[in-house]
Amino acid sequence: MGSVIKTVTYYKTAFWETKGFHGSCIVIDDTEPVNFILNDxxxxxxxxxxxSYIPGGKAISWNQKSSEERKAALCKLYSKIFKSEDALQPINYLEFAWIGTPFIGGGHSPFYPPGVITGYARYVLINVYFCR
Known part of the structure; x- marks a missing residue:
């Protein structure tokens, strides 16, 4: 199974919309904990x-930090991306670290070695997210 931490950060208002953003984006920066953000x-x-999901190797390293550290890093990133100080004031933060859960051994996305998708594609459901 994959290594992943799922996070949901709740706000009083959808401040990103008042700034003209949809709220979903791809993050291309290896120094940030997440690779994409979705408006939920x-x-x-x-x-x-x-x-947001903290994936793979990032999940392994960020799992060593506290939930408060992850929350602070994500809010700082959201503030930077959506150009709003409101991102620093969430009203609730939830996360689930599959990587640290006993008896699960990983996240929702398993690793597919070569040949699995091409050999079993008709049996495998793959979710694809598009940003507008």
Missing amino acids: TKPDGSYPALL
């Missing part, structure tokens, strides 16, 4: 939230 606000606009 409910369809009716309630519970404004940003969802």
